[in-house]
Amino acid sequence: MADFDITSKVQDGMGPHGTKVGLLRVLGPAHVWALGVGIVLVGEYMGWNFAVGKGGAYAALLACWFAGILYTCVAMIDSEVTSTVAAAGGQYTQAKHIVGPLMAFNVGLYLVFAYTMLEAANAITAGYLVSVVATMTGYTGALDQRPFIVLVIMFLAWLNYRGVLATLTFNLVITAIAFAAILIIFLSTSGIVGGGIMQHAALFEGHELPYGWIGVLAAMHFGLWYYLGIEGTTQAAEEVRSPARALPFGTLAGIMTLLIAATLTWYVCSGVLPWEFLGDGVSGSVAPLFDTARLSGSTGLVWLLGFGTLFATLASANGCINDASRAWFAMGRDKYLPSWFGAVHPKYRTPYRSIVFLVPIALIFALGAPLDQVITFSILSGLLEYTFMPLNIILFRKKWPMGVIKRGYEHPFHPLPAITLLALCAVTFFAVFLGYGTQLVAMIGFYIVVSLWFHFRRYRFIDRGAQFTMPWPRPQGY
Amino acid sequence: MAHYKPPVQGKLSQLIDVIVLVALTVGALFVPLWLHMAGSSKTVASPVAAPTWEALGQNAVQARQYEALGYTPETAHDLILARFDYSFTWSALVVMIVVIIAYYVLMLKFSEAEYRDVIAEKFDGK
Numbered sequence: 316m317a318d319f320d321i322t323s324k325v326q327d328g329m330g331p332h333g334t335k336v337g338l339l340r341v342l343g344p345a346h347v348w349a350l351g352v353g354i355v356l357v358g359e360y361m362g363w364n365f366a367v368g369k370g371g372a373y374a375a376l377l378a379c380w381f382a383g384i385l386y387t388c389v390a391m392i393d394s395e396v397t398s399t400v401a402a403a404g405g406q407y408t409q410a411k412h413i414v415g416p417l418m419a420f421n422v423g424l425y426l427v428f429a430y431t432m433l434e435a436a437n438a439i440t441a442g443y444l445v446s447v448v449a450t451m452t453g454y455t456g457a458l459d460q461r462p463f464i465v466l467v468i469m470f471l472a473w474l475n476y477r478g479v480l481a482t483l484t485f486n487l488v489i490t491a492i493a494f495a496a497i498l499i500i501f502l503s504t505s506g507i508v509g510g511g512i513m514q515h516a517a518l519f520e521g522h523e524l525p526y527g528w529i530g531v532l533a534a535m536h537f538g539l540w541y542y543l544g545i546e547g548t549t550q551a552a553e554e555v556r557s558p559a560r561a562l563p564f565g566t567l568a569g570i571m572t573l574l575i576a577a578t579l580t581w582y583v584c585s586g587v588l589p590w591e592f593l594g595d596g597v598s599g600s601v602a603p604l605f606d607t608a609r610l611s612g613s614t615g616l617v618w619l620l621g622f623g624t625l626f627a628t629l630a631s632a633n634g635c636i637n638d639a640s641r642a643w644f645a646m647g648r649d650k651y652l653p654s655w656f657g658a659v660h661p662k663y664r665t666p667y668r669s670i671v672f673l674v675p676i677a678l679i680f681a682l683g684a685p686l687d688q689v690i691t692f693s694i695l696s697g698l699l700e701y702t703f704m705p706l707n708i709i710l711f712r713k714k715w716p717m718g719v720i721k722r723g724y725e726h727p728f729h730p731l732p733a734i735t736l737l738a739l740c741a742v743t744f745f746a747v748f749l750g751y752g753t754q755l756v757a758m759i760g761f762y763i764v765v766s767l768w769f770h771f772r773r774y775r776f777i778d779r780g781a782q783f784t785m786p787w788p789r790p791q792g793y
Numbered sequence: 794m795a796h797y798k799p800p801v802q803g804k805l806s807q808l809i810d811v812i813v814l815v816a817l818t819v820g821a822l823f824v825p826l827w828l829h830m831a832g833s834s835k836t837v838a839s840p841v842a843a844p845t846w847e848a849l850g851q852n853a854v855q856a857r858q859y860e861a862l863g864y865t866p867e868t869a870h871d872l873i874l875a876r877f878d879y880s881f882t883w884s885a886l887v888v889m890i891v892v893i894i895a896y897y898v899l900m901l902k903f904s905e906a907e908y909r910d911v912i913a914e915k916f917d918g919k
Binding site: 368369414415416417418419421428514517518520521522525526529530533587588589591592595598599606609610650652653654655676679680683684688692702706744745748749750752753754755756757758759760761762763764765766768770772773774775776777778779780782783789790793 | 796797799800802807808810811813814815817818819820821822823824825826835850851852853854855858859861862864869871872873875876877879881885886888889892893895896897899900901903904905906907908909910911912913914915916
């Protein structure tokens, strides 16, 4: 067994570059939970309802649960690998050590684009919310949402620039409020506290599966949106005090939180809103929980869910800036990207250049593309990443079998979660193909081109042996 | 194999690399949009000339919820009747499968070759 002990409670500097001049180790398990759930919870406030449009309300529920299985596999696999490869960059750094440089470069890009697109989607939603509030408070004109979109992205980038502890503590507070808002609207509209307003049977009548079973498959596309981003907890690996404990704990607690939140959200919204309205996230219900609150007749719920939606979008955008910048920073530090991006701020100890660089990228997408396209771009990057994970864990167990290196967490039933994850990814690829096949091919075309660019041009600037930074023994078979 | 010493990249070269990457990224999203090939739009196959809630297939509860949201049968017409078309050709499905598999095979093959160099240099000191 290697001398290096990931489970040590006294040894610091588990990241490959130590902590003396690197990122600051100040986070605990609650921050990891806040990072993961904070990124994802907005998926319950907007976006998931496109799954209803794809196949009807029942199809969205099935997609919710199957996507829940997919992400449970993701969380289990991720918890094992990242509790061992505890370094900024998350899955990128895992791929670098386990699969190879080109895979790592692709995974790094998946991460950056999934999070940057999600950040753009959040900013779009925040702009929409401001326009709704303006209308509700008596404004009669067409409010220009663009200044608010820019403001959201700039403010959160500034917060991230100034320090990770304040950023994720802010996330912890607003995420907790947004999650509590879901619990409160469930309790107050389902009949558990006060009178219930749920009308599932009447609202579903005649529209149980409007597209048949193919609609269930199609709904898997946006079913991912219920949970997309939970894997982002790994990006905090180099900034948590005890990665071997905090990362599995925060990640697994996060997916449990989200399974509850997603099911409650479906139950509440589908019991109040007609499926055609609920399923159209552009012309119908942009923010379904907020719309449900509007129909509840309670002014208090309207304000609570209004703030809940706003907080969820801010928490998600905030976490996305954090995660995308860590992945970009890690690639810069390894020279996969220009090394200029690999700098840490001397005072705030944040990857400030990466944070600033990604701001205009997010703005281009937030201001220039429709919401469903931005969401699809994010989902596709996430889907490619989830397809990598089964390959990653199978190779990880093969190259370093159990007992060769010490793991902070060992996930059970291997290789069942990997096989399940791969099968559900295949189903989701088909779901994407049904509606957005052109984007799928365009996106994979993009990754093929950048892969060739990396292999034949960029890779010449990278140290070979220096990429392998974990203190592990030689992988078996090499 | 001698220890590989990478060349130092100049600032201009770094800038060009970033521009190339950003241009490819923006292109991947916006080119399908500009070519109107993005997304799956819904269409109304059988419009209703004088729509009522009944004609739109809505029962009393569904109609009441639409009215509470501010809709009338006329304004809700397209929202209620528009549907996606999930028909596809098998050849298009085969193309997608081939593209996805080819991508992963390409990536794993190149990665494996690069990875062997990394391991050799790290553990053999080459």
